[in-house]
Amino acid sequence: xxxxxxxxxxxxxxxxxxxxxxxxxxxxxxxxxxxxxxxxxxxxxxxxxxxxxxxxxxxxxxxxxxxxxxxxxxxxxxxxxxxxxxxxxxxxxxxxxxxxxxxxxxxxxxxxxxxxxxxxxxxxxxxxxxxxxxxxxxxxxxxxxxxxxxxxxxxxxxxxxxxxxxxxxxxxxxxxxxxxxxxxxxxxxxxxxxxxxxxxxxxxxxxxxxxxxxxxxxxxxxxxxxxxxxxxxxxxxx
Numbered sequence: 001x002x003x004x005x006x007x008x009x010x011x012x013x014x015x016x017x018x019x020x021x022x023x024x025x026x027x028x029x030x031x032x033x034x035x036x037x038x039x040x041x042x043x044x045x046x047x048x049x050x051x052x053x054x055x056x057x058x059x060x061x062x063x064x065x066x067x068x069x070x071x072x073x074x075x076x077x078x079x080x081x082x083x084x085x086x087x088x089x090x091x092x093x094x095x096x097x098x099x100x101x102x103x104x105x106x107x108x109x110x111x112x113x114x115x116x117x118x119x120x121x122x123x124x125x126x127x128x129x130x131x132x133x134x135x136x137x138x139x140x141x142x143x144x145x146x147x148x149x150x151x152x153x154x155x156x157x158x159x160x161x162x163x164x165x166x167x168x169x170x171x172x173x174x175x176x177x178x179x180x181x182x183x184x185x186x187x188x189x190x191x192x193x194x195x196x197x198x199x200x201x202x203x204x205x206x207x208x209x210x211x212x213x214x215x216x217x218x219x220x221x222x223x224x225x226x227x228x229x230x231x232x233x234x235x236x237x238x
Contacts (some may be wrong), residue, residue, distance in 0.1 A: 001182055009202045011127035012187070016201045033066060034121070034153060034233065036224075037069050044070035051116040052098075054143055056104050057123040061087045064097050066134045075112060077102040105132060107139040114145040122231075125204045129182060130171075130214075133204070137218040138192075144238040150220065152234040157205040159229050163188065167205055178207040206232055 044067065051072045055063050058076030060083060066090075067074050076099045078084055091097040092197045101175055104123060118140050127133045140150055157163035166186045173179055184205040190198045208225060211234055215221050215222050220236035228231065 001131075001185075002180055005180055006128050006132060009181075009187075010132075013126045013128075013202050014079065014109070016199050020199055022041065032230075033062065034151070034231075036235065037063065037066065037119070037151060040117070040151075041066045041070050044072055047071045052114065054112070054115040054118045056107075056118065056140065058087065058099065059083060059127070061097075061099075062092060063119060063121075064099075064125060065093060068094060068097060074098065075100065076114075077110070079103045085095070104136050104139070106144060107136075110143070112204050113143055115143050116145060116148045119145055119152045120150065120152045122153060122155060123221040124152065125157070125206060126202060128185065128202060128204070134214060134217055137214060137220070141220055141238055146238055148238050149223070150234075150236050150238070152211075152236070153231045154206045154211070155203065155230050156227050156229065157186075157203060158207070159227075163203070163205065208232060 022073070028078050047070070049071075053067060053072050053074045055074065055076040058064060058078050061076060064074055067136070074097045076087065076235070078192065079101065081101050081212070084099050088099045100110070104120070120140055124133055125134060127136050144150060157167065163186070166188050170179065170181065170186045171183065174181065174183070182204070184207075186203050186205065187200060188203055189200050192198050207229060211232055212222055212225055215234060215236050220238060222234065222236050224233065224235040
């Protein structure tokens, strides 16, 4: 993928996210929470030692709410300043819950390190090019203390017929030389009931083998890797 294409797609992702940030976060909050994270939050309620959590792409704080009663220091980051302002005000009375504006591709600018857990849910499939996805995962790893874990999920686009249709379309367009995105990359248009365009977003359709290889290249030890009808899930250790 050419650099100009990467930059265009990054701007498309950022503009689309900021324009729909409130609505998207509300939709996320209605989705089922990853059962492993529910179990982890429950276990950490009785932890004798306070754990440090970094949540990448925290939105309006679904995971902050989940871990609010656990024995943790939680830091949620998001690249949307409006969301950070809103969520910081919502949780300002909780001394163990904090938020900062930051970008997953510039985590090296975030001073905090040595986290026991790093969460990245439904983020990596919005990062264009294998090069940038690897850079992002390496930066996530660098925020972990040795032996700590990362919990990562990405959308299972192959399981959705609308996304599959778009994947076939962009595969054919790629063969015809109409774009230079990578295999599995799409620009997906969402419409309302009247057929009007609501949003236009970039997605990369992962496969399990690809996620495993990406984790290996980032020097992470894969502990669990599986899928359901909605997502692919990875638990890995530094």
